Amino acid sequence: MERFVAQRRQALTEAEREMLLGWRDVVEGYFEVRQPGDGIGTAVFHNLVDDVHYRVHSNLGPDVFAAVRPGMFVYGRIVPVHPATDHWLISGHLVPFPRSSGATVARAALQVVTADPGLLRRNRKLYERAWQLQADDRAAFLKLFGSDLVILPPATAQARMIEHYRHRLAQVGASAEPNGMPTPPATSSTVTAEEMGRLPEDYREADSVGMIYDETEGLNYYRDFGRLDAMFADPALVGDHTHITLLRAYLDDPTVSPLPLRRLAKRHPDGVDPVFRVLLRKPGFSWQRDGEDLLRIRKREFFQQETAPSFTVTGDRLAELLHTPEQ
Structure with missing residues (x-):
């Protein structure tokens, strides 16, 4: 157009x-x-x-x-x-x-x-409620885990997330506003804690799972995140092909936002430059000076879209129809 x-x-x-x-x-x-x-x-x-x-x-x-x-x-x-x-x-x-x-x-x-909670933005009341639900859920996550960034073995991560959602669903069930639910999407009006906390098969086979509950981007899972965290903590590991290949995959993957790379750089300010200098083959690279430019180039699509809440809030009519028996 x-x-x-x-x-x-x-x-x-x-x-x-x-x-x-x-x-x-x-x-x-x-x-x-x-x-x-x-x-x-x-x-x-x-x-x-x-x-x-x-x-x-x-x-x-x-x-x-x-x-x-x-x-x-x-x-x-x-x-x-x-x-x-x-x-x-x-x-x-x-x-x-x-x-x-x-x-x-x-x-x-x-x-x-x-699949796209951003579609609620035309209804400011529902949209703002979705952001509030995300903030409430993040606060509950912080209370349970003690941090908004957690790295755990897959089985432990899944068990703890089921515990988190079981607690949250109990709270929602006791509230007067049951029409909010977190994404990942559900295919029906009811969803169990076990369904919500279950990790995808490939995550269950990883050596670790990173979970970051960001204020804006919501809760995201990262496969083998512990391996990256170890490399940024000890840049000597950059010589290991497995570690550097994983970082390259994070940087090149169009579905991974800049969030995990920013958080790694923040957690390990002394390790970020040595790691990226090897990855990019640029001895003069400085994350403080060049990091955001790198992300804007390699993660361009994430700078071109509005971030939506990770919660879905259904309107009253949709909620009513979801509970209507099949005819």
Whole structure:
């Protein structure tokens, strides 16, 4: 869209530019039809993911809404007519679901939002609640482990995390707001401590697991983190192929954020320069001077996106549908 706007031979007005660039702001998800088409190509959809109502239009006229009735569900994409308005335009096709499919649609919507809690940002109340739940969970983690960075054998890490989640679920069950749950995502409205605390198979086979509960990025697990920590504590280990290869993998892996590398540098300020000088083959490398530039280059995508909370908070309607018996 940016390329289309930039390459237009006939100059666009500022309002036209804002309208076209606003179409990058796509909302995709599962909607409940609250108000049918009004005969002029307009309807009201309630997004089950972010719990927001959208007044939706179609540039193809009212026939687009002919197959949907209040209480039905649709899957589709919408974009703003213009960023300055509260009106939205259908992009592509709508996939309708009957009223009786509410529980099935709700589970699909739950999978969407748990995979990307950042989708809640349109609903500031839910979004802020998700951040608060993450902060509460981090405080409980700190109370149990005594630190926000812990390195343990896999079996111990799993047992302690099950203990953590068992305690947290008991607290949530006793609270008046049960609609919050941590990511990793659940495929149903209920999840056990054993499911939440279970490590992936490849982590269970590692020599150690690092757990960092960051204020912003939430709880993250790092495979063989103890090996890296030992190398930064004793840079003489940099000559060991296994250790330096692991660090290179952390630096090159597009799914690993800058967080673990920053924390290693903070834990071992005397070891970070010798280790990275060998890894990068740059004798003059200084983490204090060059570290952030290195991360911005090698971890570019993490500097281009907004960090979302690691907790999912469901709206009342989604929570209600999740507890609806199958029909």
